[in-house]
Amino acid sequence: MTFLLFLAVALCIPLSGSLLFRGLFGRFFPVSAIERLAFSFALGVGSLDFSMIALGKAGVILSAPVMASAMFTVPIVTLLIRTAYDRYAPEKWKSATPKETRSSDDIRFSPTERKLFLLLIGLTIFLKTVFLADAGLPTATDLGHHMYWSKVIADTGRLPEYSKREIVDTTDGHTALSTPEPISDFIIGEHLPFAAIAGISGSSFFSAFPVSFLLLVNILSIVALFALSVRLAAFLFPGLGISPVSVGLAVLFFAGPLFAFSSPEAKFVSGGVVGNLFGNLMIPLVLLALLRSFIGNDPRFLGLGILLSLVLAYTHHLSTFVLSFILFGIALSLLTLSFRDLPALLARIGKLFLSPYPVLAIGFAGAFFFLIAKPTYIETHAVSTVVGTPSKATRVGLSFLQTSESAGVARMAIGLAALLIAVTLRKMRRSPAFPFLIGWGLALLVMALRPHWVFLNIPSNRIGTYLSFPFSILAGLFLAAFPILFRDSAKKPSGSFLPGQVFLFASLVLFSFSAWNGSQDNQSSLSDSGKAQETIEVFHASRYLADRSKPDDLFLKDHNYLVADSWMKLFFMRDYAYPLSRGYFKRYEDETNPREQCTLRMISVPNLPEGRACYDDLGVNLLAVNPAYDSAQFEKSHDFSRIYSGTTVQVYERNR
């Protein structure tokens, strides 16, 4: 029953998005069914987010009926206005907007291509499900953090204040808990869809629903990538006899089953890397909308691209930042490659921007930003912290080998070969789609390999994960275009550069290398199952404490050896930083980012004077640790009572 309720609510998001899509762009908007699905989901998320933010800011309690209404009110009203406009608006008004015509912009599959699509997408989802069946338990640290905020919204019906209490040094040499300080790591759009699903369907956060919803986002990001690659191929290879769908299928091969478990894929789903997953959905969709707007001279797509960029801006800061660099890279490529026709190009772009749809989208974005709510990272001025000279060793850029591993070695190798070929082929270079591809790939390569060139101060490995999509497209282009290049050369034996047997061998090697590398990545990512019992024990101990908790209790737990410890805060719902946490040991030794030592000392050396001082200063009286690593120091002390004993978790209370 829970599953069916979750499914119904989760699928209402693309449904509401589909209504909004039709309301905004009319019945005959030239998109294929696959594009419509991905755009609808993204618009559905956006509509839900903006409605909930507006209602929350207006002081409305976000109860289940309110959230359900928030999901459908704007799409239905938009659709009604559209219908009235179509029926009653004077013809002279309608002439100002693009003509509504029945379009034939479907992505046309041949029977073989359709079977291959079903096979590849089915295999991709199957592999991810196998991985997530073991790794899908609510244990991941990031997912626990995100679900805390979603639960705050679902429980209180209010938008959360992103803040937490921190341990700080006082002027008299002691330590104390601060008042709640704003945190910029979280953005509201990451949490509202989960809060709405939980609130409306009644699904528990301690279930498969968060991971299942993230899987849907992940699957749709691959669908979006497929659609984008088909459109790119259609514009890159006109008249060369290369089927755009076959390019899309090759891209699906590289982005789907081959690296199904890798970091931006199933690992991010199980790990709860919510923002990146939404980013990996929105970025291809924004690029797809902009590509179709630019090539088809259709301002409606530009309006759609602006709206989706806005949704991303309220969902994930890093992805928004990455998207802005990608757009800069595309603009630079476009200007460089069209240098001779610059005035015409600028006039064309200007005309696109000055059309009703983009103007309305920009107007909506501005009104929402200035009148209703700004993203957290703008309010806390966090942008300045990611711009500048790299401040840590982890931010100075990846080596080429590390970059290859981030993107997938096969994808990177074949993608770079495709990049070289694309640059040397004049016909491709002149294609209007070429700047989109090259700008995307090169912008990310510079960000990952040489961040100081663009004054970027963020962990380079996080940028590396964004490389997998453009390099999947490049590798797919190479794989699909290779036989055509050979066929052309075979027609002209004098110009042939590959004899038939060599070509066959090369194709087999290429395919085998890709399949081997991708599947090996999958194998190495398969997690050990068996965390279930430890998880249950930690949850049981948390419930034990939550049921017996008093307002003046202060609880500390260990992050190093306890499973699913970030989920413990969902049992208390007192503060994002409650319980306090002993973090990874290396963090206490990081000289570039000095941090408080009390959470380390209170567990590692509770009987030494510095440990005792921390207890006295802060008032911590409860601890949860793994007895295999941290029980001797408490057992031999008369300051602590062991009040709970499980196999992998023990709870101690400090005697007052």
Add this chain to the structure above:
Amino acid sequence: MNETAKSTVKSGGTILVTLKRRASGERASVFAVLASFTIAAGILFYHVDRGLDPDLDKNWWALSFETRDPNSSDFTVENHSSATRFTYTVSRDGSTLRTGELSIGKGMRKTVSPTVPTDPGRTTVSVSADDGSKKEIYRER
């Protein structure tokens, strides 16, 4: 058949062909994506529900004081293991005050309320299961 009728039949046929192509082509792919997701989500719910079931394929038990009251020595054994017989000992600063046996089925819990002196000292509760596992809690007063 006049020209208008022919044209109507032709356009009707075209629409039918288009609808058939759409239904069997791209829309079928969209349907396949959503259907595959539905099945995948169903499998995930099934697996995670099993994973979060404290008894299914799991073997653990926990011992705890029933309350946070320092004057109470009531303790609870919650059993999710294959063991069913538990032996407990309540001691005070090393001296045994009480021993006893508990029979607890899988998924069940039992609370014992021993009487212990109220003067300062350490009260220890040790429980052994018939599978050889042992746990201990204590409280300083």
